[in-house]
Amino acid sequence: MSLVANTAPHLPYLRRFARALTGGQKSGDAYVVSVLEALVEDPDSFNSDNDPRVELFKAFCRYWNSVDINLKEDTVDPVGDPSVRRLEAITPLPRQAFLLMSVEDFSAGETAEILGKSEEEVSRxxxxxxxxxxxxxxxxxxxxxxxxxxxMDIETLVKTLGHSVTGVARTHSEAIKAVEEHRPGLVLADIQLADGSSGLDAVNEMLQSFSVPVVFITAYPERLLTGERPEPAFLITKPFQPDTVKAVISQALFFERRAS
Structure with a gap:
């Protein structure tokens, strides 16, 4: 099977992983393009006898970890905001392992192979x-x-992470009203809402007035990962696992605080 045939079904999810690491569509996609170009130049580096999904993510992480800046802990002014220092303390390699297992649903063994670590190291x-x-x-x-x-499940999980839920909206209009009453520090949004309206449209309307990190929830992530239009950087796939929500929320807040 050709390299294209092996990798094509897994590219939307690699792009999701890349954007979670970099914090944006443009930067994440740039890394994915670089990895694909490297594979085209050296197709022997892709083991076609192995699971193609594992091989693709392995190639990405190998490239990502070859760039020195991606392995360095982010540094901030020691007299600055302590909340920012805590967010910056999520170090790069643990971040990769956590996202691979919690968001991309790789097993411990697969994650170990992708990162070139033992399962014990991955667990740590x-x-x-x-x-x-x-x-x-x-x-x-x-x-x-x-x-x-x-x-209700999302609200319970959000509260166990130490956050406060300011409101639960079922429609576009309810969402806009909720942010008029209280501007949130994070939005978790479904795409298709009860009255046929769009959570994506509601979020875009909010973002015209203020900046806020957004995590989208959808049963069909591939519909949003087409590369044909601006795409959300953070996606949770239904049905979701609690660890997935935890990981993606952490990444969204991480990049929001760093940008601020």
């Missing part, structure tokens, strides 16, 4: 990421979700 990295993520500051969260049970 994931534990470290969990400890570092837990040190993040709390924020106010708006949930835009039309399914009551899912909204």
């Amino acid at each position: 990295l994931v534990d470290q990421a969990g400890r570092e993520i837990a040190e993040q500051v709390a924020t106010d969260v708006l949930i835009i979700e039309d399914e009551p049970l899912i909204a």
Whole structure:
């Protein structure tokens, strides 16, 4: 099977992973393009006998970790905002391990192969990421979700992470009203809402007035990962695992605080 045939089905998810690491569509996609170009130049570096998804992510992480700046801990002014220092403390390699297992659903063995580590090392990295993520500051969260049970699950999870839920909106109009009453520090938004309106449209309207990190929730992430239009940097796929929500929220807040 050709390199294109092996990698094409997995590219939307690699792009999601890349954007979670870099914090944006443009920068994440640039890394993915570089990796694909490297594979085209050296196709023997892709083991076609192995799981193509593992091989693709392995190639990406090999390239990512070859860039020195990606392995360095982010530094901030020691007399600056302590909340920023805590967010910057999520170190790069634990971040990769945590995202591979929690967001991309790789097993410990697959993650170890992708990162070139032992399973024991991967376990330590994931534990470290969990400890570092837990040190993040709390924020106010708006949930835009039309399914009551899912909204309740998200609300419970958000609260266990130490955040406050300022509102749960089921429609576009409810979401806009909610932010007029209280501007959140994070938005978790479904795409398709109860009245047929769009969570994406609601978020775009909010972003015209103020800046806020947004995590989108959808049962069909591939519909948003086409490369044909601006895409959300942070996606959670339904049905989701609690660790997935935790990982993606941490990344969204991480890049928001660093940008600020």
